[in-house]
Amino acid sequence: MDARTLCLAALSLGEASGYEIKKTLDEPPFHHFQDTGFGSIYPALNRLAREGLVSSSEQAQERRPDKKVYSLTPEGRERLQEALLQPPRPDRVKSDFLFLLFMARLMPREHLAKVIDQRIEDIDAKLAHMEECEHEVSERGHRFVFELGRSYYRFLRGFLLHNKDWLLDENTPADPARLVAG
Amino acid sequence: MDARTLCLAALSLGEASGYEIKKTLDEPPFHHFQDTGFGSIYPALNRLAREGLVSSSEQAQERRPDKKVYSLTPEGRERLQEALLQPPRPDRVKSDFLFLLFMARLMPREHLAKVIDQRIEDIDAKLAHMEECEHEVSERGHRFVFELGRSYYRFLRGFLLHNKDWLLDENTPADPARLVAG
DNA sequence: CTTGATATATTACAAAACGATATATATCTG
DNA sequence: CAGATATATATCGTTTTGTAATATATCAAG
Numbered sequence: 176m177d178a179r180t181l182c183l184a185a186l187s188l189g190e191a192s193g194y195e196i197k198k199t200l201d202e203p204p205f206h207h208f209q210d211t212g213f214g215s216i217y218p219a220l221n222r223l224a225r226e227g228l229v230s231s232s233e234q235a236q237e238r239r240p241d242k243k244v245y246s247l248t249p250e251g252r253e254r255l256q257e258a259l260l261q262p263p264r265p266d267r268v269k270s271d272f273l274f275l276l277f278m279a280r281l282m283p284r285e286h287l288a289k290v291i292d293q294r295i296e297d298i299d300a301k302l303a304h305m306e307e308c309e310h311e312v313s314e315r316g317h318r319f320v321f322e323l324g325r326s327y328y329r330f331l332r333g334f335l336l337h338n339k340d341w342l343l344d345e346n347t348p349a350d351p352a353r354l355v356a357g
Numbered sequence: 358m359d360a361r362t363l364c365l366a367a368l369s370l371g372e373a374s375g376y377e378i379k380k381t382l383d384e385p386p387f388h389h390f391q392d393t394g395f396g397s398i399y400p401a402l403n404r405l406a407r408e409g410l411v412s413s414s415e416q417a418q419e420r421r422p423d424k425k426v427y428s429l430t431p432e433g434r435e436r437l438q439e440a441l442l443q444p445p446r447p448d449r450v451k452s453d454f455l456f457l458l459f460m461a462r463l464m465p466r467e468h469l470a471k472v473i474d475q476r477i478e479d480i481d482a483k484l485a486h487m488e489e490c491e492h493e494v495s496e497r498g499h500r501f502v503f504e505l506g507r508s509y510y511r512f513l514r515g516f517l518l519h520n521k522d523w524l525l526d527e528n529t530p531a532d533p534a535r536l537v538a539g
Numbered sequence: 540c541t542t543g544a545t546a547t548a549t550t551a552c553a554a555a556a557c558g559a560t561a562t563a564t565a566t567c568t569g
Numbered sequence: 570c571a572g573a574t575a576t577a578t579a580t581c582g583t584t585t586t587g588t589a590a591t592a593t594a595t596c597a598a599g
Contacts, residue, residue, distance in 0.1 A: 176456045177584080184459075207452075208455035212587070213548095214588085217551095259460055260465075270445075271358055271446050273389060273390035274390050278441055278498060281438055313531070327513075360556075374576095376576065394556080396559085400580095425578080
């Protein structure tokens with residue numbers, strides 16, 4: 176989804192500043208299906224404001240820079256609902272990690288092993304973090320995506336753990352039948 | 358991975374034209390971890406040629422436009438191996454589909470059901486296509502990523518099929534415990 | 540007590556990627 | 570024989586990405 180629609184979606188959960196939107200988008204389950212930086216969010220908000228899809232009010236804060244709090248206008252809410260009726264584009268993944276595994280042949284064994292172990296650790300950290308914010312996710316759609324994400328991480332962790340040796344050990348035959356589903 | 362490294366990787370499997378690189382990148386298992394268009398590939402190849410990392414030779418073809426066939430130079434091969442030693446950046450996903458599921462509350466039930474059924478069909482088509490090109494994937498790393506991709510699609514298909522009703526049926530309670538792992 | 544890390548908050552900008560379109564030809568399908 | 574698909578490359582405006590700059594506040598460690 177483009178940055179503008181993501182901002183509309185985040186604001187449909189309640190008014191927020193650009194910084195707060197970024198934080199929301201970085202947490203599960205939002206984080207499972209997109210990745211957006213400040214460089215996309217602020218220009219998107221400016222344009223949405225120019226188009227009248229969001230309104231903003233500056234709030235002076237004690238001992239902090241002012242914050243611009245954005246909220247959806249009726250037109251913004253309409254635009255969001257229109258966007259939800261468009262047929263979804265195909266998913267896209269960018270994974271340096273899978274690229275490295277694909278290129279295993281040209282990589283030093285030790286480095287490859289380290290990369291895989293590191294990834295398993297990262298997944299464990301992610302799963303632990305998800306357990307912490309689990310209670311905040313109650314709405315049906317949010318929960319669905321949250322659990323899908325969690326199941327995916329568990330699947331990936333299992334696949335890596337069970338098939339690591341198949342990839343790393345050059346002495347055994349590369350028989351695909353020995354790869355387990357994870 | 359940036360487009361230049363992807364081109365180097367594709368060329369490490371043998372010389373090819375820009376068009377052929379694009380085709381390779383669109384097939385499993387390459388397609389599982391990246392997505393690159395002509396608009397990225399041709400500029401990348403031009404720059405790689407300027408930097409001496411690839412060489413090109415124009416081949417006149419009968420009844421077809423000329424094709425520029427690129428191949429790795431020794432410096433290009435070196436650059437690729439250096440890139441493989443860099444720590445991989447975090448994965449990034451862009452999924453309009455999961456965004457729609459997340460936004461389920463604001464969507465007409467029928468449309469949501471159609472979107473999910475369509476996705477399951479798409480996965481079936483993808484799995485069928487993978488079965489067709491399975492025999493071409495023999496190298497260890499390629500096979501690993503290929504099977505990981507296939508397992509993922511099967512997992513996702515199962516999750517959607519088994520939990521679709523949980524998401525769609527507003528009359529049952531949204532008890533997360535009723536979601537099955539897929 | 541002060542240095543450094545983290546958090547709040549926004550903006551600017553170059554580099555890269557994306558999406559669409561243009562161009563030309565050949566082959567395959569209905 | 571028309572229309573879709575495949576081969577082959579290039580361009581170009583719009584978006585996105587990554588990084589840094591700019592301020593201020595808090596909190597922990599040395």
